[in-house]
Amino acid sequence: MEQSLIEVEGGCLCGKVTYQASLKPGAGACHCGMCRKWSGGPLMSVHAEGSVEFKGAEQIKHYASSEWARRGFCNYCGSNLYYHLLPRPGLPDGEYIITAGSVNDQSVLKFDHEVYVDHAPGWYSFANESQRKRMTEADLLAMYGA
Ligand SMILES: [Zn+2]
């Protein structure tokens, strides 16, 4: 699915960290247990293309939540900023998956996928399921060839 990129600005709640990024407008929700612990609910996020330019980067703290990604947040106000996949061949800076809520103008985002739907706890759901791609853990692992 080809999508044109959108240029956005965003940042944390206190404003000490801001960024500029090129995003693929398709936003997603992850229902996995780690994302729910980290974000307090399903993690709503959007993929950045290329590197992201941060101001106030010295305020960013990281938590390595797995062997292949770390999660960045503002050390002052606690806002979650991104999920950062480790660098790999062809993507030397790694891929940034930005929290949708940190984007300043969210009117440009389109909710088009959900992942780990088989891990969703059952007490919430989003409307209009049929308008999105919905993937289980197995779907996702198959997609990444794991
Ligand atoms: Zn902050």
Ligand SMILES: [Zn+2]
């Ligand atoms: Zn997740």
